[in-house]
Amino acid sequence: MHDKRSEISSLGEFGLINRINQYTTVHNPTSIKGIGDDTAVIDAGEEYILFSTDMLLEGIHFDLAYIPLQHLGYKAVAVNVSDIAAMNGRPEQITIGLGLSNRFSTEAIDSLYDGIRAACENFKVDLVGGDTSASASGLVISISILGRVKKDKVVYRSGAKPSDIICVTGDLGGAYMGLQVLEREKQVFLTNPEMQPDLEKYEYVVGRQLKPEARMDIIHDLAEWGIVPTSMIDISDGLASELLHVSSQSNVGVRIYEDKIPIDNETFDTAALEFNVDPITCALNGGEDYELLFTIRQADFEKIKNHADIQFIGYVHEDPKQNFMQSKMGAMVPLSAQGWDHFK
Numbered sequence: 001m002h003d004k005r006s007e008i009s010s011l012g013e014f015g016l017i018n019r020i021n022q023y024t025t026v027h028n029p030t031s032i033k034g035i036g037d038d039t040a041v042i043d044a045g046e047e048y049i050l051f052s053t054d055m056l057l058e059g060i061h062f063d064l065a066y067i068p069l070q071h072l073g074y075k076a077v078a079v080n081v082s083d084i085a086a087m088n089g090r091p092e093q094i095t096i097g098l099g100l101s102n103r104f105s106t107e108a109i110d111s112l113y114d115g116i117r118a119a120c121e122n123f124k125v126d127l128v129g130g131d132t133s134a135s136a137s138g139l140v141i142s143i144s145i146l147g148r149v150k151k152d153k154v155v156y157r158s159g160a161k162p163s164d165i166i167c168v169t170g171d172l173g174g175a176y177m178g179l180q181v182l183e184r185e186k187q188v189f190l191t192n193p194e195m196q197p198d199l200e201k202y203e204y205v206v207g208r209q210l211k212p213e214a215r216m217d218i219i220h221d222l223a224e225w226g227i228v229p230t231s232m233i234d235i236s237d238g239l240a241s242e243l244l245h246v247s248s249q250s251n252v253g254v255r256i257y258e259d260k261i262p263i264d265n266e267t268f269d270t271a272a273l274e275f276n277v278d279p280i281t282c283a284l285n286g287g288e289d290y291e292l293l294f295t296i297r298q299a300d301f302e303k304i305k306n307h308a309d310i311q312f313i314g315y316v317h318e319d320p321k322q323n324f325m326q327s328k329m330g331a332m333v334p335l336s337a338q339g340w341d342h343f344k
């Protein structure tokens with residue numbers, strides 16, 4: 001069965017995960033939800049336990065030339081908390097697997113853990129264990145997280161229903177533009193080490209890349225207003241990709257409106273004026289914003305319509321094959337997970 005050789009790239013990340021999923025058998029009735037959502041869901045009697053792992057690798061997810069270790073520590077925790085938030089849960093414990101090369105000093109590890117501690121403090125999470133090893137290929141940080149949610153409050157990617165309203169928090173595309181700025185400054189520095197980067201003008205977008213926040217504040221607001229979204233996912237890979245996950249898992253279609261997609265002014269100007277890329281493309285396909293995408297019943301709209309940090313970007317309909325963005329000019333642009341070209 002395994003004698004044929006095919007490249008992983010031909011499957012892609014999601015294809016690979018689907019393949020792993022096909023081989024996976026469930027042995028325990030406590031495994032309520034396995035592969036395929038932001039976290040696994042485990043029956044713990046009165047409540048559900050939420051359980052997930054996210055890994056950050058040097059050279060793949062971060063470059064120590066521009067991310068301070070303190071920020072990296074914070075980010076590694078925040079991206080895990082974000083997955084718990086996406087299930088409408090509260091984070092409780094983390095463990096940390098660390099792979100270290102010998103070029104790290106004790107002080108460097110102290111800085112990394114300063115950031116980890118700051119995130120634990122902010123999200124009220126306890127660091128309860130982990131593992132440490134030498135690494136031949138740079139720094140590896142793998143965090144597992146446990147959270148908790150009441151059984152009637154858990155939110156999956158699969159619950160969106162026709163006529164639900166599609167909501168996103170914060171603004172999108174900033175983290176991607178921040179990365180572009182940091183990459184550019186790094187190249188400038190490599191050619192001329194005398195040049196000090198001037199990042200003041202890009203403070204917001206660079207901050208979005210280096211210091212993402214998990215939106216636990218939104219989870220608390222939703223609870224306060226008595227709203228349980230019908231579906232939810234965190235935006236780690238770009239809005240288009242996450243919308244398509246909701247579409248396929250809920251077996252519904254989505255229609256969003258270009259002019260409703262929230263983009264910060266600094267993101268817009270940096271993209272359009274300096275990098276000559278379409279800000280909408282950054283929002284749709286740029287990753288790492290760690291905002292929340294969720295759907296609500298129309299009946300809940302009144303309760304949150306005035307929230308300053310939630311945008312209503314479209315609605316859910318019946319046909320899972322029809323996933324579109326209506327452009328400002330009125331054209332229907334199909335949503336695709338990558339490489340969306342701006343409609344002129």
Ligand code: ADP
Pocket residue numbers: 017020034035036037038039040053054083236
């Ligand atoms: P997220 O972006 O929310 O962290 P991913 O896209 O990384 O989610 O993963 C999607 C789903 O696939 C999750 O349920 C995750 O637990 C599962 N998954 C990812 N990688 C593996 C793996 N190597 N083995 C088993 N399950 C995996």
Ligand code: MG
Pocket residue numbers: 037038082083086233234236
């Ligand atoms: Mg996620």
